[in-house]
Amino acid sequence: MKKTTLTDIAREAGVGVATVDRVLNRRAPVRAETENRVVQAATRLGYRFAPEFLADSSAEGISGNGGALRIGVILLSRDYSFYDTFARSLEKQASPHCQPGTRVEFVFHDIHAVEAAAASIDEMSNRVNTLVLIALDNALVRRAVQKAAKKGVKVFTLLSDLSPCDHTGYIGLDNRKAGRTAAWIVQRLSGPPGKVGVIIGDNRFLCQETCEISFRSYLREHATGHTVLEPVTSFENVEQGYHVTTQLIQNHPDLSVIYAPCGGVEGVVNALRDSGKKDEITLICHGPLQDAQLALIDGTLDIMVSHRLEELAGSVVEAMLQANSEAHGSFISLHSSFELITKENV
Structure with missing residues (x-):
């Protein structure tokens, strides 16, 4: 060569x-x-590159004084197809911008492993200059983010923002638009008013809190006559998603709609299919998700509010490059778009 x-x-x-x-x-x-x-x-x-150059560049990268990116990413469990697909897309798009001799470093945690997530932030902030994370809005997580920011690390929240904690920016959906869009679908397309079940991942996921509030607000604003039940939690887990959906259907025989802006939607889909009520209950979920095409075609899933994962990964890279090219930049907020998927455009 x-x-x-x-x-x-x-x-x-x-x-x-x-x-x-x-x-x-x-x-x-x-x-x-x-x-x-x-x-x-x-x-x-x-x-x-000479070893001396790599060592020197590493020190500069951690302090944030220019150089290529050293990237750490903290996501929820890779068992959920959404995060696995996104991780592969982000790695592909971010790798060309990584510092020589490094690669994008991923850590995956269960949604409630708050202490482990905070520990990962502390550990990774000693060797990266850019950190992207999705986590519950928890005091331990926010404290770890503040410590990382003091080291000069650019910290971005992904999909779900945190309460103010000196982070650099947020990348994800405009969740107010997503929630109101789902409610518009219910108003216009779901038939006579009835009971509406809402499934979220966790009450401390700010993205899903915003989706739920906006969903309720739209239906209330337009006086649609629907009764929105208190949300149940999937913990972003397929098994739990199946369990809470089955309970919803059993406890509310007059359930007409399920809105699931959460992870673990595969379990929601399977539970509705197994209940024999897929033709009576309109299901609107966020995605993409595994086997969505089959769920749409057989009528279990009616409409999917789908992230464009390639675009989302590109927005993450754009935000990282922007932040690391500015000495004292303002808060960066990049909203990725979503699309509505039905069986007719799958």
Whole structure:
């Protein structure tokens, strides 16, 4: 294999050979943007960086003073297909921006493993300069985020925001729009008013709290006559989703709608299918989810409010790059779009 030269890197990065020399051999400082361009070009060409350069770059990356990204990501259980699919998409899109010799580091936690999530934030903030996480709005988590921010780490909340804790930004749906859209579907398409069940992952998930509040608000505002029941929790878990859905159907024979802006929706779908009432109960959920196509085609699932995961991953990368190119940037809020999926456009 041909050895990558400074000339090759200069041509790829669109800079002079002297600039490449200054970056790779640390002869003189250059602008962070220029250094990023040189490092990324060298990485694409397969250049073998000196150990001293990697160590030096690592220190700069952790302090947030430019350089390529060192990324840590904390998600909920990979057993739920949504997080597994998103993790693969994010890794693919973020990897080209990672510091040489590093890769995107993932940690997966159960929704209620708050102490473990906080510990992961503490640990990862010692070796990354950018952290993306989804977690319950809990004091331990917020404290860990504040500690990470003091180290110069850019911390982003994903899908569900936290109460203010010095984090850098939020990336995810506009949950008010998502909840009101689901309520509009109920008003316009679900038939005569009846009881409406709501399934959320947890009461401390701010995204789902906003979806539920907005859903209720729309139906109340438009006086649709529906009775919205108190929400039940799936814990973002397929088995629990199945259990609470079965209970909803058994406890409320006149149930006409289920709205599930949560994880573990596969269990909700299976429970409704097994109940024999899929033709009587309108199911609206958030997705994507495993086997959604079959659920839509056989009529168990009526409409899915679906994240565009590739776009969401791209928004995460965009936010990370923006934050690490600004010394003192303002709060970054990027709303990814969603689409409504039915059996006719699946």
